[in-house]
Amino acid sequence: MQSQNPIIADLVKLANSAAGTMAGMSREARESARERLREAMGGIDFVSREEFDTVKAMARKAREQADALEAKVAALEARLPKK
Template sequence: MQSQNPIIADLVKLANSAAGTMAGMTREARDGARERMREALGGIDFVTREEFDTVKAMAQKAREQADALEARLAALEAKSGQ
């Protein structure tokens, strides 16, 4: 038969309480950190890859059109003798 020592029983209860408290504090700290990150990143506007690729293609097309217009203008200027 096993005897029940009240000091050991109290130490076990104290250890269990401390473990529960630490687990709760860890969860609370993690949740708080996540919330702070959400708030910090909330003001930043991110774009999707699709939006980025679309704007990139538009910029490339505009660059090509500008180059074509520049070449056309140079040809017209050369033709007019300027």
């Protein structure tokens, strides 16, 4: 249902234009903030979750191996004659 009143039609056009402008400003502000954050954190190295989990598993395995070797050394030392 269209209004025959030109004042109401102009107000609707104005409201639509304002909504579009606000949406554009919001989008531009969001993109600007993202870009600033990227620039600020540019020197920081981040790792992915997959890389972190891989290194964590490697460290766990190395720790287990070190513990096993420590136990073997202790057993061998226990077999040595006492001085």
